[in-house]
Amino acid sequence: MRFSLKPYLPKGLFERSLLIIVLPVALMQGAVTWAFFEQHWQTTTARLSESVAGEVALVVRLYERDGPEQFDALANLAFATTDLSVEYREGDTLPTTRRTAFFRALDRTLRSALGAELDHAFWFDTTRYPSYVDIRVQVDGGVLRFIAVRDRVFATTGHIFLIWLFIATGLLLIVAILFIRNQVKPIRQLAEAAEAFGRGQDVERFKPAGAREVRRASAAFLDMRGRLKRHIEQRTQLLAGVSHDLRTPLTRLRLQLALMPASEERDAARRDLADMEAALEEYLAFARGQAGEEADALDLTALCETLADDAAREGVDLELELEDGLTASARESALKRALANLVSNAAAHAQTVRLSARRNGSRIEILIDDDGPGIPGDQREEAFKPFSRLDESRNANRKGVGLGLAIARDTLRAHGGELRLEDSPLGGLRARVSLPA
Known part of the structure; x- marks a missing residue:
């Protein structure tokens, strides 16, 4: 059984036109977004995370080499050279709970970088501070806590790109809707005028509008409507004249039959005359239609x-x-x-x-x-x-x-x-x- 998209596609001209414009743009923006995040944003974020993870690992190794006695000098050196704020918490342990960032790719990238550089248990939180990242490493006797500037860990321009992308998409959609609606409106008015004329109603205020092709179709409809109205008027006038011309001799025949003596021939002629009048009235009713009556x-x-x-x-x-x-x-x-x-x-x-x-x-x-x-x-x-x-x-x-x-x-x-x-x-x-x- 073959699958067909046709039953699921929009039926209206406005919806189809909007789909023709929006779908390619959406596919293009989707491809651009994927390329940006996959090739640029994630790569840049990974490099930044790897850099910070390497610096954290270096500080941990220096701490293990020099011991707690040299921690203050190590902390000052780390802050001066890497912008890492380091705190030693003696007797502390790593937290057991963790909050996940909205963009989970950030957490995955940082976790992968720290796991590759550190041989110690670690914990981090990317959600507590808007501008900083909290990283903690378990060492002998306590925990080393690192506070890193967020811009040094992640590429923070990704959300700006998404915001501008959504704004551009929204503006494009609004422009497309306004433009397509103005293009479809004359076609809808033409269809409504044709339907009204088919029901015998007349739309006097209808005027050609829209694109050149739509104006040509509207002008052709107006010409056709004019010809049909003239034809109906001429037909009605002709039949009115025929009715008048035929009724006069029929009336004379009816009067002549009334003056004739009673006989079977006279009764048969009266029946024929009645059939003729009935046929004339029925034909006039069929040809006249609903002329002259408003809905x-x-x-x-x-x-x-x-x-x-x-x-x-x-x-x-x-x-x-x-x-x-x-x-x-x-x-x-x-x-x-x-x-x-x-x-x-x-x-x-x-x-x-x-x-x-x-x-x-x-x-x-x-x-x-x-x-x-x-x-x-x-x-x-x-x-x-x-x-x-x-x-x-x-x-x-x-x-x-x-x-x-x-x-x-x-x-x-x-x-x-x-x-x-x-x-x-x-x-x-x-x-x-x-x-x-």
């Missing part, structure tokens, strides 16, 4: 209750299972028309129709279930095509011209939602509507 905060729970009241007036007993407080940004008339279309479609082919609404994470789901004959799985996508009429088992648009589901799906997608057909627990068809909360 606003909508109480979906109240909307579903209104649908139930409207269905009851038409003789449909609609079962409700609703959560309280379901709201979404939507065009009330368009969304109500789409849901009413689904409810009426279910009621036309079933005895029991259930409407339920619930929150599912960041989405709101509206389910319309029925106990009718349903639609076979391989024909459900076909049912969404305009002017599609399913004649087998269930005619999804028996009363129209095959635009009901197409209008509903087009409306829901314009709201950032989706419509899917599934098997219903009631045995028929389920229409699952998903909308952003």
Whole structure:
């Protein structure tokens, strides 16, 4: 099984850009830090520790040679030549406890140097005094205590290097975050404007910004949005004219049929005329979409209750299972028309129709279930095509011209939602509507 880092990598452009900048810098600084401590700092510290350890060993050997009687002269000589402060503690023993320095490498280096130079038991403390190191060596009759200047034992510039390294890294990270955020912001605004336009909303204040390539993409989006808006306006005006031109002769035909004597031919002509008017209205509704209506905060729970009241007036007993407080940004008339279309479609082919609404994470789901004959799985996508009429088992648009589901799906997608057909627990068809909360 191959291991892949892809699932663990960030998905956002901001996070990826930051990773591209920060990761190489972090690797480079890690390499520099390792080289500094491994090749320079530790080597320098080892040399200093070895030097002090040699001086301590020399003083110990001179003490053993000359004895306690010459200790004062030896101490003065050591302080004058090596800056080591030496104290003889007669009858004393080495401490049994030891405190470890934060950088344990310091203790390891000094312990190794003293162990290589001394044949006696020793003890040291690098933490008690900030500027000094306490070294004690067990000798006959007592303990020799050495106080060495810390700068002579260790290279003390290591922490300064780390501080400057962390400061430089922090400044670089802040600059990278500010720069990348300013570069990503126009892309995010472009994506938000495109999503809003896809839902039928318009972002009038959107302007091209950012890098040259992002500005070109933004300008192309604005050109495309302008062309689509002009196309929609022209289509709406054209259909309004077609509606006016067709309604006039249809009205004359209806009046002419009303003046004709009753006959089977007249009744058939009236039915044909009614079908023509229904087809015209349905086609206009499909082509017109949601033009002219602005999105606003909508109480979906109240909307579903209104649908139930409207269905009851038409003789449909609609079962409700609703959560309280379901709201979404939507065009009330368009969304109500789409849901009413689904409810009426279910009621036309079933005895029991259930409407339920619930929150599912960041989405709101509206389910319309029925106990009718349903639609076979391989024909459900076909049912969404305009002017599609399913004649087998269930005619999804028996009363129209095959635009009901197409209008509903087009409306829901314009709201950032989706419509899917599934098997219903009631045995028929389920229409699952998903909308952003």
